[in-house]
Amino acid sequence: MSKLRFQAPGASEPIEVSLERADPAHDGAMIARIADAAISVDVEHRGSSDGWLKVGGKVHRYYAHTRDGGVEVWLDGVTYKLEVPNRSRRRGGSPASAAPIDQIVAPMPGTVLKVNVAVGDSFKPHQPLVILESMKMEMTLSAPNAGTVEAVHCKVGELVPLGTVLLALKAAPSTAEENDAS
């Protein structure tokens, strides 16, 4: 059986898991190989989204839901989110968060309540740039660093989907150092 790879949020390396039938007479009897360990497990699945596992006599109820290249697993009251990494995805390199942010993206779908800046305006770190409203809450999107506004892609009253680029920014050259010092 082919190997599956899962990535926990924030983990550096994916984990490989493979399942083999342990007993031709029992559909659910399996050996799971995870890293160097071989685990004997009985799986009873009901449909494709839930069931229970027995490992060494211990019973675990689970539900699972696949979405967006990931799988969410509920096991014994705790929900875990795993990504199924895309093989072609960039690996290694410096984390993007070290570089200045060059755009303001809607972290939620919502309505644009206020745009505090126009093209060409300069701003300081933490200066409120855009106010969004979603589900009865106001959210202030503040400047990640100092810079100037390159483009405004939204207007007041507009309903914006998740991930919409609201502003394009140009970071001021000295920003990274200032942030490190503060």
Added chain:
Amino acid sequence: MFRKVLIANRGEIAVRVAQTLREMGIIVVAVYSAPDRASVHVACADEAYPLEGKSAVETYLRGDKIIEIAKSHGVDAIHPGYGFLSENPEFAEACAKAGVTFIGPSADVMRATGNKIVAKTTLAKAGVPVVPGWSGEQDAEPDVKAITKEAKKIGYPVLVKAASGGGGKGMRVVACEKDLAGSLEAARREAKSSFGDATVFLEKFIERPRHIEFQIFGDSHGNVVHLFERECSIQRRHQKILEETPSPALTPELRKQMGDAAVAAARAVKYTNAGTVEFLLDEDGKFYFLEINTRLQVEHPVTEMTLRHDLVRAQILIALGENLPFTQDELAPDGHAVEVRIYAEDAASGFLPSTGTIGSYVPAAGANIRVDSGVTEGSEVSVFYDPMLAKLICFGRTRGEALERLAFALDSFVVLGVTTNIEFLRNLIEHPDFITGNIHTNFLDQNRIAPTRDRVDGKASIPDEVLIAAAVTIRENGRTASRAVGHGGNARLKDAPWRSGDAWRGA
């Protein structure tokens, strides 16, 4: 008896009201917005009619359209639920004019209580203790200088509140004089956009208060009773998260005093139907009137569980002109009930609302566990409405037993597809100060509650069983998921600066 009742609401409260209507043999009429076409509250109805549009303003707030539907389909009465049109006196009047009974207090009662400044003045005259504060004339541009003087008189910290507000919207705590002008502007802007009325007032900010409210009921014959208290001190930014009854803070003497004050408040405004008198209780055991809510509250089930009365049934009987179905002496609460609100929100990233399609939905079940749900498997959680998915209510002989049951119920409640606060709630009820009942409305600001169960010790780890379950599922799904999908927008979002902080500003 009403033959047919329209529920002008959505989600769990529409489902809950429909249950009582059906029990009473009344035909249930639902209305729904475009995103709610396939929602649970529609499936619970005998008849359902669309409200064109998506946002609340285009749909559930369109009293004119709703009354039109009621008139053309032979509806006798409208139950407004909570939120939306439930505390709108113009809507109540428009119902009456159209010959449809509004199941709730009269428009006069709503007017007397809806403006918090007027309510406070009325109740102070009736001898109900109120929080010291100021409410003066305000023109289009408030006189910041004068208000600054008043704030100094009251003493900082002060609270700026919207006169027509509720649910924490348009409310600001001001710690010192230099913040006052900015907070005034923000509160007025929010009040204007939310309630169409920019009027605000000042109140002394009471530190570490408990939020204790009394359920009240009045009928059209002048009878008024209280149905004891609910403690709702566990709030995040003025939104209640956990409610219980009885309050661990009340002695029998204090309960009697506050209950009497609640009834006095209700009488002072000639209250009819269901309502709630909210109080703040300070650390010295002094209580102050906060506001009267003229609706059935979200948290009404805890009262139903300890009194074994159906409050929606009582509302309907009163709307029919009957006497209250209980007298004060008959009302004797028993045991303890706790409710938690299950929200589609991500406690791990600043409680951002979480939208999407619900994949798995298995509400907790068992003896003395009640779940009021507005969703099911396949439901869309959209940005258009409140992110509350369900309420989980547990009953026990004692508070300890009720909390043990609640822990069990949270541990067995499955919601996948959207992120919920279930694990946050589970961690909350394990907090030692919560367990001893040592709580106040700033509890969640002052105590860090871990957002998830797997990170209690600060780091995440994935049990082998989870990996096995994931592998089995993907195999069962024909391994399609393993080949799928880059992350486009999400990958960017992960790097965004507000991910790390609490970017949602309380309203």
